[in-house]
Amino acid sequence: MTAALEVIEAPAKAIEGRSPVLLAMRRLRRDKVAMISLVVIVLIVLMAIFAPVVAAITGHPPNEQYRQIGLTPDGLPRGPNGTFWFGTDDLGRDVLVRIAYGARISLLVGVAATAITVVIGVVLGLAAGFLGGIVDTILARLIDVVLSVPFLLVAIALVSITGPSLSITVLVIGFFSWASVARIVRGQVLSLREREFVEAARSLGAGDTRIMFVDVLPNVLAPVIVYTTLLIPVVIVTQATLSFLGLGLPPPTADWGGMISESQNYYTTAWWFILFPGIALLITTLAFNLFGDGVRDAFDPRADRLR
Amino acid sequence: MTEASTEPQPLLRVQDVRKEFPTHRGEVVRAVDGVSLEVRKGETLGLVGETGCGKSTLARCIAHLYDVTSGSVWFDGNELTGLSRRAMRPLRREIQMIFQDPYGSLNPRRRVGSIIGDPFAIHGISKGAERKKRVQELMELVGLNPEHYNRFPSDFSGGQRQRIGVARALALRPKLVICDEPVSALDVSIQAQIINLLADLQKDFDLTYVFISHDLSVVRHVSDRIAVMYLGKLIEVSPTDQLFEQTRHPYTRALLSALPVADPDTADSREQIILAGDIPSATNPPQGCRFHTRCPKARADCVASEPPLEPVFDDDPAHRTACFFPLTIGEDLSTAVPELVDLPDREAS
Numbered sequence: 001m002t003a004a005l006e007v008i009e010a011p012a013k014a015i016e017g018r019s020p021v022l023l024a025m026r027r028l029r030r031d032k033v034a035m036i037s038l039v040v041i042v043l044i045v046l047m048a049i050f051a052p053v054v055a056a057i058t059g060h061p062p063n064e065q066y067r068q069i070g071l072t073p074d075g076l077p078r079g080p081n082g083t084f085w086f087g088t089d090d091l092g093r094d095v096l097v098r099i100a101y102g103a104r105i106s107l108l109v110g111v112a113a114t115a116i117t118v119v120i121g122v123v124l125g126l127a128a129g130f131l132g133g134i135v136d137t138i139l140a141r142l143i144d145v146v147l148s149v150p151f152l153l154v155a156i157a158l159v160s161i162t163g164p165s166l167s168i169t170v171l172v173i174g175f176f177s178w179a180s181v182a183r184i185v186r187g188q189v190l191s192l193r194e195r196e197f198v199e200a201a202r203s204l205g206a207g208d209t210r211i212m213f214v215d216v217l218p219n220v221l222a223p224v225i226v227y228t229t230l231l232i233p234v235v236i237v238t239q240a241t242l243s244f245l246g247l248g249l250p251p252p253t254a255d256w257g258g259m260i261s262e263s264q265n266y267y268t269t270a271w272w273f274i275l276f277p278g279i280a281l282l283i284t285t286l287a288f289n290l291f292g293d294g295v296r297d298a299f300d301p302r303a304d305r306l307r
Numbered sequence: 308m309t310e311a312s313t314e315p316q317p318l319l320r321v322q323d324v325r326k327e328f329p330t331h332r333g334e335v336v337r338a339v340d341g342v343s344l345e346v347r348k349g350e351t352l353g354l355v356g357e358t359g360c361g362k363s364t365l366a367r368c369i370a371h372l373y374d375v376t377s378g379s380v381w382f383d384g385n386e387l388t389g390l391s392r393r394a395m396r397p398l399r400r401e402i403q404m405i406f407q408d409p410y411g412s413l414n415p416r417r418r419v420g421s422i423i424g425d426p427f428a429i430h431g432i433s434k435g436a437e438r439k440k441r442v443q444e445l446m447e448l449v450g451l452n453p454e455h456y457n458r459f460p461s462d463f464s465g466g467q468r469q470r471i472g473v474a475r476a477l478a479l480r481p482k483l484v485i486c487d488e489p490v491s492a493l494d495v496s497i498q499a500q501i502i503n504l505l506a507d508l509q510k511d512f513d514l515t516y517v518f519i520s521h522d523l524s525v526v527r528h529v530s531d532r533i534a535v536m537y538l539g540k541l542i543e544v545s546p547t548d549q550l551f552e553q554t555r556h557p558y559t560r561a562l563l564s565a566l567p568v569a570d571p572d573t574a575d576s577r578e579q580i581i582l583a584g585d586i587p588s589a590t591n592p593p594q595g596c597r598f599h600t601r602c603p604k605a606r607a608d609c610v611a612s613e614p615p616l617e618p619v620f621d622d623d624p625a626h627r628t629a630c631f632f633p634l635t636i637g638e639d640l641s642t643a644v645p646e647l648v649d650l651p652d653r654e655a656s
Contacts, residue, residue: 019459020416196411200475203370205399206429207392218416 020222020299027298034294040287048103055101058085060094062101063252067092077270087272090262095272098254099280105248105255106284109170109239110232116174117235118228121181122220128182129189130212139182146179152245159247166249173238177231184227188220222299230292233285240281256281316384317345318515319369319483324378326364334590338364340539341378343616346483351509351516353530353547355523355562357586361539362519363407366485369517370404371395383482400430403476407488409468413460419446419471420456426478445474449504466497470504477508485517490525502529523566527551532625535559538597539589541616545626553636555619555628558582558598560640580640596631603643604632 028034047054055061070078070092080087086096128139155172162168192198193216201211242248243257251258256277263274326339339361346352354362367373369380371387379388382402387395406412413422423442427433433441443453449470460468469489476484486505490498506529508514520526526533533550535543535558543556554560561580582601587593593600599609608631616629634640 019418196406196408197414199367199372200404200406200412200472201414201425201429203372203399203402203404204426204429204475204479205396206425210429215414215417219414221416 021225024222024295024298028294031294031298034291034298037287037291037294040283041291044103044284044287045107047100048107051097051100051104055097058083058094058097060084060097062097062254063093065091065093070094077266077273079270080272086276087270089259089273090266090270095259095276098259099256099277101254102256102259102277103280103284105166105253106236106239106281109166109173110236110288113170113173113177113235113239114228114231116170117177117231118181118224120174120178122185122217122224124178125182125185126189126212126216126220129186130193130216131208132193136186140186143179143182143186146176147183149176151176152241155242156245156247159242164247164250169239169242169248172242173235177235181224181227181231184223185220188223189216192216192219226292226296226299229295230289233288233292236288237281237285318348318383319346319517320381321345321365321369322379322381324365324368324380325376326361326368326373327376330590336589337539337592338589339368339375340589340592342536342539342541343378344534344541344544346515346517348482348515349509349513350531351518351529353526353533354517354519354536355521355526355533356536358521359586359589360536361589362521362536363487365536366404366487366517366519370402370485371399372404396430400426400479401481402483402485403479403481405469405472405476405484405486405489408492409465409472410460410492412472413468415460418457418459419451419463422460423471423474423478426475430479432479441478442474445478448477448508449474464497465493466500469493469497469501473501473504473508477512480512481514483515483517485519487519488521489518491520491522498525505529523562535562538586538592540597540629542598542629543627544616545628546623549623549626553622553626555622555626555633556598556630557602557604557634557640557643560634564640596629603640606632608632 051062060066066084066088070084070088072078077088077090077092078084084094084096086094086099089095089098124139124143128136128143154176158172159168198211198215201215206215239248240255240257240260243255244261246261248258249255259277260274260281263270263277267274321342321344324339324342325337328336328338330336342361342365344352354365356362364373368375371380371390375388379386381387382398385398387398390398413419420439420442421428423445424438427438427441432438439456443456446453446456451467451470451474455462460471463471469492472489489505490501493501502525505516509516516529518526518529527547530547532544532546534541535550535556537558543550543554543559545553545555550559551563554563557580561582564580580603584601587597587600594610595612596602596605596609596614599605602609614629614631616627618624618626619628619630619633620635622628
């Protein structure tokens with residue numbers, strides 16, 4: 001009997017408890033749509049990283065204006081052909097190369113602004129929910145204020161003061177997005193802090209900071225991860241919107257929103273000029289959104305448990 | 308209020324402790340309303356009462372999880388009341404708590420090894436391989452497989468989880484362990500295992516327990532003395548056997564009558580006391596004796612003033628009852644009719 005038990009127990013040595021995040025990853029791996037989206041995201045990332053390679057293959061640097069071969073005699077953009085696969089823009093630049101370089105901006109802003117958003121949102125949400133009292137009152141009102149500020153108007157005003165730049169774009173987006181993360185985290189923490197394991201930690205002598213980051217934070221990680229993956233496409237679109245309105249990056253930097261904006265006067269004659277940057281933006285946000293949906297389903301406790 | 312005990316110094320002394328919680332409507336909930344008791348080293352004090360009577364609040368006042376509204380808590384000669392968090396830290400090691408809900412009291416997102424290792428981490432005792440070794444020793448001590456160190460609480464059953472809670476509470480070798488309904492959430496068969504584990508550990512480590520439960524049969528099994536609480540007050544404190552053999556307070560009798568009996572013949576013939584109504588609100592407790600609204604023996608005196616907690620008849624000084632009309636042995640309570648007018652013939656009994 002004991003021998004049999006030992007045989008059964010033997011593999012337990014190797015088995016580590018599977019963390020909820022690990023279980024979610026396993027579920028995610030079985031989600032076909034999410035996995036295809038992930039492949040698309042990886043391809044876009046590769047395109048951004050290897051944008052200089054794209055430039056080298058076509059032989060066209062992103063900001064080089066081919067006024068002779070890139071424009072028609074009337075000075076209009078040329079359509080897709082053997083030299084310019086995706087056509088040229090109004091200044092005779094290669095649209096394909098500029099899309100590749102534009103991916104760098106979109107992803108950089110997407111990741112950087114999301115990171116700022118999540119860090120500020122999580123820390124302030126934790127503090128508000130856990131510490132309560134006056135801290136909570138002040139932070140909760142601040143969240144309401146930030147959420148009710150008309151984002152675009154303030155962004156336009158701010159950029160007109162400081163001038164367009166990459167860092168101001170990231171900061172503006174980060175500053176206006178943290179409040180919704182903080183609100184989600186605060187709500188979760190409000191219920192978590194009443195749980196007995198928090199009381200248990202207190203009875204062991206743990207201080208507030210330790211309880212917040214060691215005991216409470218891991219429990220809000222799942223919704224934060226889900227929200228983060230769904231926030232990236234929103235940030236990318238926001239950045240494109242700001243660029244479209246002329247609040248993005250100073251020319252001649254290539255970025256998708258800016259390209260779509262420049263194409264406005266040509267959409268009747270040069271369909272490729274608006275179509276390809278638009279498709280790039282669409283595919284990217286769609287891939288991130290579908291992947292985010294997959295992540296949300298994977299973290300959903302009602303989903304089938306993988307055993 | 309002086310304790311009749313002749314012991315040199317009790318490990319824990321609770322003196323006239325009150326704990327009030329403000330409500331949203333500006334009222335005050337008097338969860339614990341003037342409780343005094345002592346716990347001697349090495350004994351188990353059972354604390355029983357209905358849900359909402361203030362047992363758990365009292366436990367949290369003792370463990371310094373709540374600040375008391377008034378009164379004081381003394382532990383091993385130190386007054387805990389008003390101690391800052393910093394000053395309390397070394398004493399935290401001496402007083403530990405085992406919680407009721409083995410699902411809620413363990414962080415679901417942390418591995419068992421780090422949960423049990425928490426006390427070491429918080430108090431800066433040992434780390435790395437040394438800590439792991441101590442954690443695994445603790446796991447073995449409470450009957451868990453030390454190889455399951457890296458698992459999550461969700462990989463364990465209710466009983467095993469409660470063992471994890473016990474291991475965590477014992478990590479720092481405390482003197483006093485407050486068990487807040489440690490078995491109420493478990494299956495009956497598992498309850499016995501945990502109770503036996505607690506009893507073994509008490510012998511091995513010379514522990515003192517405050518054992519809270521609403522289940523009198525469990526408390527009877529483990530306790531040396533029992534304190535019965537009703538609406539934030541102690542109404543009867545007694546050595547365990549005396550509480551069962553010479554029950555004095557009508558409320559205690561009612562609780563005892565609700566105990567299941569194994570023998571059906573006895574079960575049929577014994578008295579059943581069914582208390583009318585619910586436990587009154589602690590925001591506005593009844594005047595005088597708090598039990599008078601439900602007491603089968605209530606009289607006008609019970610409304611007029613509050614009975615003190617003291618020995619009645621010729622009881623042992625350790626057996627104290629807060630009742631103006633305590634029960635005599637063998638008195639039949641099931642036929643008693645609550646009357647709020649004094650009747651001389653009933654008073655004689």
